[in-house]
Amino acid sequence: MKPAAFDYLRADEADQAVAALAQYGEDARILAGGQSLMAVLNMRLANPALLVDISRSEPLAQVRSAKGQLCIGAAATQARVEWRPGLASELPLLALAFPHISHFQVRNRGTVAGSIAHADPSAELPLCLLALEGEVVLRRARGRRVVKAKDFFTGMLLTARAPDELLEEVRFPLARSGSGHGFEEFSMRHGDFAVCAVAVVADAQRLRIAVGGVADRPTARDFPLLQGSALDDALNELAWSLEARDEPQASAQLRRQLVRTLGRRAVQQALSNRVPERSTA
Numbered sequence: 001m002k003p004a005a006f007d008y009l010r011a012d013e014a015d016q017a018v019a020a021l022a023q024y025g026e027d028a029r030i031l032a033g034g035q036s037l038m039a040v041l042n043m044r045l046a047n048p049a050l051l052v053d054i055s056r057s058e059p060l061a062q063v064r065s066a067k068g069q070l071c072i073g074a075a076a077t078q079a080r081v082e083w084r085p086g087l088a089s090e091l092p093l094l095a096l097a098f099p100h101i102s103h104f105q106v107r108n109r110g111t112v113a114g115s116i117a118h119a120d121p122s123a124e125l126p127l128c129l130l131a132l133e134g135e136v137v138l139r140r141a142r143g144r145r146v147v148k149a150k151d152f153f154t155g156m157l158l159t160a161r162a163p164d165e166l167l168e169e170v171r172f173p174l175a176r177s178g179s180g181h182g183f184e185e186f187s188m189r190h191g192d193f194a195v196c197a198v199a200v201v202a203d204a205q206r207l208r209i210a211v212g213g214v215a216d217r218p219t220a221r222d223f224p225l226l227q228g229s230a231l232d233d234a235l236n237e238l239a240w241s242l243e244a245r246d247e248p249q250a251s252a253q254l255r256r257q258l259v260r261t262l263g264r265r266a267v268q269q270a271l272s273n274r275v276p277e278r279s280t281a
Contacts, residue, residue, distance in 0.1 A: 003041035007050045012057050014074075014139060017166050022141040024050045026163040031055060032075050033110040035102075036118045060168070065090065069134075069171040078107040078115070078125075090174050092273070093132060093199055096183035097124045103191045116152075117167045119159045122193040122213040124185070126153060129172065130218045131199035131210035136161075137169040144168070156216040179203045180274025182266035186258050188249060195250040196258035202270040209235075209263060214255045215242045225271075235263040 011017040021028050027049040031037055034055070040046045054060050060075035063084060070091055072081060078101060081087065081094065088095040101107055101115075101124050115125040116136060129136075130149045138145050138161055152160050161167055175181070185197040194213040201208040202225070210220035219242055223234050239259035244252035 003038075004044055004047045006048050008053065009050060010053045010056065012059075014054075014057070014060055014166060014168055017052050017054050017057075018139055018141055018164075020050060020052045021164045021166060024048075028052055028163075030074075030117075030166060032114045033077060034114075035106055035110040036114065036120070065174065068174050070174060072112045072170045072172070074111065074113040074166065074168055076112055078110050078112055079104070081112055082107060091132075091172055092175055093128050093181040093183060093201065094172065096181060097128050097185075097199065100124055100183070100185045100187075100194070100197070106191075113167050113170050116170050117159065117161065119153050119157050119217065120193070121156060121215060121217050122195075122197070124183075124194065124197060124212070127197055127199050127210055127212035127218040128183075129170065130220045131201055131208060132173050133208075134170065134172045136167055137171065138162070138165040139168040140165045150220070153217040158217075176203065178275060180270040180272070182269030182271075182273075184262040184266040184269070186262060196255050196262055198259065198262040198266040200263075200266040200270040202267070202274055207267060207270070209238065209267065211238065211242060211259055211263070214239075214244045214259060216245075226267075231264065231267060232260070235260045238263070 009020055029048040029051055031051050031053045032055055054075050057075045060073040062073045063076050063081055064071050082098040112125055115123050134149050135146050136152055147160050154160055180202040182200040185194045187194050196214055197212040199210045207223045210218055212218040221238055226234050239256040244255040246252045
């Protein structure tokens with residue numbers, strides 16, 4: 001199938017995109033990388049009156065470090081972030097997760113913000129944003145608001161973004177001294193959607209375990225530094241709390257077992273690569 005007819009606007013500045021969203025609201029769609037949107041348009045699951053193309057906006061493609069965060073603009077591709085010098089030290093969790101995201105051709109076009117905005121429960125980037133307790137910047141004609149990741153994802157492909165808002169920027173907190181990170185994923189084939197993915201952040205006081213692909217949105221829980229049977233019990237409780245879905249490709253039982261198995265691996269990985277805190281003496 002092909003998309004229904006629509007008008008097209010190339011927006012080189014955020015102001016242009018925001019003005020179009022203010023005018024058209026739910027009848028407008030933002031095109032950045034297009035890796036998710038074009039499939040939706042071709043199947044006519046969405047029939048916008050206006051397509052706002054921000055893919056060639058250099059101001060919106062900026063990636064910068066500021067105030068302890070890596071700030072990624074709405075048009076920045078995943079490849080631009082993946083191959084950023086120093087990413088492994090700035091955001092080790094993203095460096096671990098990127099190889100699991102589809103294929104390099106998709107990452108060359110797909111954007112970080114687009115994946116966050118699409119909010120697929122199996123996607124790696126929303127999972128990492130939640131695990132790292134990041135935030136998104138939403139911009140509309142009347143101004144901006146900042147929404148924490150825990151409040152942004154509201155359901156299956158649903159977010160807190162209003163129809164007249166542009167997801168202008170995604171902010172990932174930089175790795176702190178003394179933290180460690182782990183990422184594990186299972187899919188039927190490399191590049192397929194995750195049946196289950198687990199991201200872990202460990203520091204001196206806690207484990208933060210985030211799970212994607214199981215519930216209708218990524219979910220995170222905080223635990224003390226557990227090991228052995230105590231960790232197994234916590235992962236089992238987490239697995240049952242997620243209300244795993246039965247689907248043709250994977251049963252709820254399989255998904256719960258993956259939470260336990262991948263969770264333990266990701267925790268061990270995070271604890272083993274934790275960098276000792278720097279002395280302030």
